[in-house]
């Protein structure tokens with residue numbers, strides 16, 4: 001019985017200490033920015049930013065990315081009364097953005113996987129409207145360098161009796 005009690009206490013104690021620590025300080029410990037990114041601290045001087053360890057409840061930090069990268073995931077995190085930051089179950093990443101021109105196609109359609117900004121890892125699928133033929137590859141990948149790995153295809157007018165009769169191209 002004593003042993004069991006000890007077990008319960010030793011399991012509960014670390015979280016108890018952690019929450020006591022947070023309520024005593026009344027804020028959130030600083031967190032690391034995403035790779036290739038930084039944190040914008042509003043209302044703090046350079047001096048304060050260098051020495052700050054704990055930020056107050058309701059304080060908001062904002063992630064910024066270096067180079068031609070965009071933030072994917074939460075851009076802003078807020079300090080909660082329990083000493084944690086919002087949305088910590090979601091990772092924030094600074095990813096390269098590929099040229100937007102690839103995300104639209106004249107006389108055709110483009111599907112982005114996953115949907116959202118065309119960042120590294122995004123795949124685009126091309127298809128042409130009825131009466132048009134796809135010239136080139138129907139797929140392109142946004143690489144880690146921020147380039148598409150295939151040239152953008154074209155939708156060219158399909159010359160056939162049916163297209164001559166029905167299509168506008």
Ligand SMILES: *[C@@H]1O[C@H](CO)[C@@H](O)[C@H](O)[C@H]1NC(C)=O
Pocket residue numbers: 125138139
């Ligand atoms: C894309 O093109 C390949 C051949 O180049 C073909 O096998 C595939 O079915 C096409 N995919 C779609 C969705 O049209």
